[in-house]
Amino acid sequence: MSSMPTISLREMTLDDAPAMAALEAQVSPEPWSEELFAGELDVNAAERHWLVALENGGDVVGFGGLMFVAVDGDPTEAHLMNIAVDPAHQRKGVATHLLHGLLIDARRRDTNSLTLEVRSDNVAAHVLYRRFGLVDVGTRPGYYQDGADALIMWAHGILGDAYGEHLATLVECPVDGGER
Numbered sequence: 001m002s003s004m005p006t007i008s009l010r011e012m013t014l015d016d017a018p019a020m021a022a023l024e025a026q027v028s029p030e031p032w033s034e035e036l037f038a039g040e041l042d043v044n045a046a047e048r049h050w051l052v053a054l055e056n057g058g059d060v061v062g063f064g065g066l067m068f069v070a071v072d073g074d075p076t077e078a079h080l081m082n083i084a085v086d087p088a089h090q091r092k093g094v095a096t097h098l099l100h101g102l103l104i105d106a107r108r109r110d111t112n113s114l115t116l117e118v119r120s121d122n123v124a125a126h127v128l129y130r131r132f133g134l135v136d137v138g139t140r141p142g143y144y145q146d147g148a149d150a151l152i153m154w155a156h157g158i159l160g161d162a163y164g165e166h167l168a169t170l171v172e173c174p175v176d177g178g179e180r
C-alpha cells in the first residue's frame with residue numbers, strides 16, 4: 001500500500017497567484033486569471049478566506065476560498081468561490097482537507113450556512129460537497145458561459161454541535177496551519 005501524503009494548509013498569499021492560475025488553467029473550462037486571484041487578497045479580510053494546500057510541505061497542489069456575507073442580525077453566510085486540486089494530486093483527500101479547514105475557520109466566524117454553484121455535470125465535486133452536508137436546492141439553467149447548467153447547493157446548521165462532530169469525521173487527523 002502506498003503511503004498517503006501529509007497534507008498541510010496555509011493562508012494564500014500574493015506569491016501564490018501564478019501557481020493558482022496555472023492550476024486553474026489545467027482544471028477549469030473558465031479559468032480564473034492570476035489578476036483575479038491577486039484581487040481576492042485586496043478584499044476586506046472579513047469577507048474572504050483563501051487557503052492553499054501543500055503535500056509533504058512541497059509545492060501548492062490545491063486551493064479553496066470562501067466569501068462571507070453578513071446577514072443583518074443573523075449568523076454570516078459563506079459562499080464557496082472556487083476550489084481546485086492539481087490533477088496529479090487528486091483523490092488523495094486534498095479538497096477534503098481544504099473544505100474542512102475552511103469550514104473550521106468559518107465556524108469561528110459565526111458562519112451558519114454555506115452555498116455554492118457547481119456545474120451540473122461535475123459529479124466528482126457533487127460527491128465531495130455532499131460529504132460536507134451540502135444538498136441540492138435547484139439549478140440555474142445556462143449559468144456558465146458555455147451554456148452548462150449550475151446546480152445550487154446549501155448546507156445549514158454549520159454552527160451546530162452535530163455539524164462540528166460530522167466535520168471531525170471527515171479528516172483523519174487535525175491538519176497543521178489554516179488557523180487564524
Ligand SMILES: CC(C)(COP(=O)(O)OP(=O)(O)OC[C@H]1O[C@@H](n2cnc3c(N)ncnc32)[C@H](O)[C@@H]1OP(=O)(O)O)[C@@H](O)C(=O)NCCC(=O)NCCS
Pocket residue numbers: 027028082083084085086089090091092093094095096097117118119122123124125127128
Ligand atoms: C472536485 C475536486 C476539487 C476534488 O478534489 P480531490 O482532492 O480529488 O478530492 P478528495 O480527494 O478530497 O475527494 C473527496 C471525495 O470526493 C469524491 N470524488 C473526488 N473526485 C472524484 C471523482 N473523480 N469521481 C468520483 N468521486 C470523486 C470521492 O468520494 C472522494 O472520496 P474518495 O477518494 O475517498 O472516494 C477536483 O476533482 C478538482 O479540482 N476538479 C476540478 C475543479 C473543480 O471542478 N472544482 C469544483 C468547482 S465548483
